[in-house]
Amino acid sequence: MVKDFGGVRGGAAVRGVNLTIAEGEFFSLLGPSGCGKTTTLRMIAGFEEPSGGQILLHGRNMVGVPANKRDINMVFQSYALFPHLSVADNVAFGLRRRRVPKDEIHDRVDRILHTVELAEKADHRPRQLSGGQQQRVALARALVNRPRALLLDEPLGALDLKLRQSMQLELKRIQREVGITFIYVTHDQAEALTMSDRIAVMNGGLIEQVACPREVYERPATAFVAGFIGTSNLISGRLTTAGPEGGVIDLGDGQRITVPPSGAARTAGSDVQLTVRPEKITLTSGPAGDASRLRGTVSEVVYLGTSTSYTVATSTGAEMTVFQPNDGTASVVPGRGDTVWLSWATAHSYPLGATPAAPATSAAADRAVPDSGSLTPS
Incomplete structure (x- = not known):
């Protein structure tokens, strides 16, 4: 699927999106501002038409179908509640416009308000509710219509951090209970990791990776x-030795980086790029273990509560970030200017590009990506 705005808004916002989304899946589009995630969501919703490709909903192509004719609802960051209506009337608004029988409206509204835990607030006005409660009313209003898929465009962005974290768990609970496909747009990595069955990481209008969290x-x-999801150390080097069991970058003076085997053929002299997560690294006063180890000087120490972040300038010239838990188990607690050794297991040196950016299996189902340039909530 492609969306090119031409000269109006700077050209191609989505340069090629090819996804299959399973029924009942919580699927997130994650990426920085301007990566194309919201444009992709708007094309699914029918607010934008793709320049190329298909959007299939249970086998039916939605391209050219008006937004109000698609069996899809959308929840925005702004709740757009009617201030003069009660919570129940806000939720019932769409059903009444569709001329659903009154008894059915009452039953469906009552059921969904219980699901979002707002049954006791049915007679309240929106101004009497907290931000999180208003968000749940907006969610109930969308879900009461029983759409095949619900689209959420950064719906928690207006909430404070504590409420946002609470609502993440609430959204996941509600999604599991109603069993509807959720397609969720966010730039918050922690949010996507917390809530999603699978995540599509987008950058520059393209998908970099689709996989489970x-x-x-x-x-x-x-x-x-590697850089966008959490904190990561990127290491580049040339293999001194290589074989079926992996490889080694020998840096001399007892320093080395061990590289695990991968699907890519490697020989001595090959250049590799690796990523190592900060929490996988251990700080010691001397070289430890037979795997990766580097010497460096601590240049920065930041207390984070549950852990302490150390920035270490290694003898190779690269800076490494290390997260050490504040649970009393650390072998050394260095200060700024101290010399330390960094060590980690071979398995934690993950070679970039060793596997293709293709969908991974989630708990929802096994999925294959079609070759038709389509985006399919199936």
Whole structure:
């Protein structure tokens, strides 16, 4: 799927999106501002028409179908509630416009208000509710119509951090209970990791990786994904030795980086790029273990509550970030200017580009990506 605005808004916002989204899945589009995630969502909703490709909803092409004729609802960051109507009347608004029988309206509104835990607020006006409660009313109003898919465009962006974190768990609970496909747009990495069955990481109108949260975090497909999802140390080097069991970058003076085997053929002299997560690294006063180890000087120490972040200038010239838990188990607690050794297991040196950026299996179902340039909530 492609969207090119031409000269009106700077050209192609979406340069090629090819996804299959399973029924009942919580699927997130994650990326920085301007990466094309909201444009993709708007094309699914029918607010924008794609310049090329298809949008299939249960096998039916939605391209050219008006937004109000698609069996899809959308929830925005602004709740757009009617201030003069009660919570129940806000939720019932769409059903009344569709001339659903009164008894059915009452039953469906009552059921969905119980699902979002707002049954006792049915007679309240929106101004009497907290931000999180208003968000749940907007969600109930969308879900009461029983859409095949619900689209959410950064719906928690207006909430404070504590309420936002609480609502993340609430949204996931509600999604599991109603069983409707959620397609969620966010730029918040932690939010996507917390809520999603699978995540599509977007950059520059393209998808860099589609996978379950653990796969995206532990095995990023590209340098962009490694840097965008959490904190990561990127290391480049040339293999001194290589074989079926992996390889070694020998830096001399007892320093080395061990590289695990991968699907890509590697020989001595090959250049590789690796990513290592900060929490996978251990700080010691001397070289430890037979795997990766580097020497460096602590240049910055930041207390983060549950952990402490250390910035270490290594002897290779690269800076490494290390997260050490504040649970009393650390072998050393260095200060700024101290010399330390960094060590980590071979398995935690993940080679970038070792696997293709293709969908991974989630708990929802096994999925294959079609070759038709389509985006399909199936």
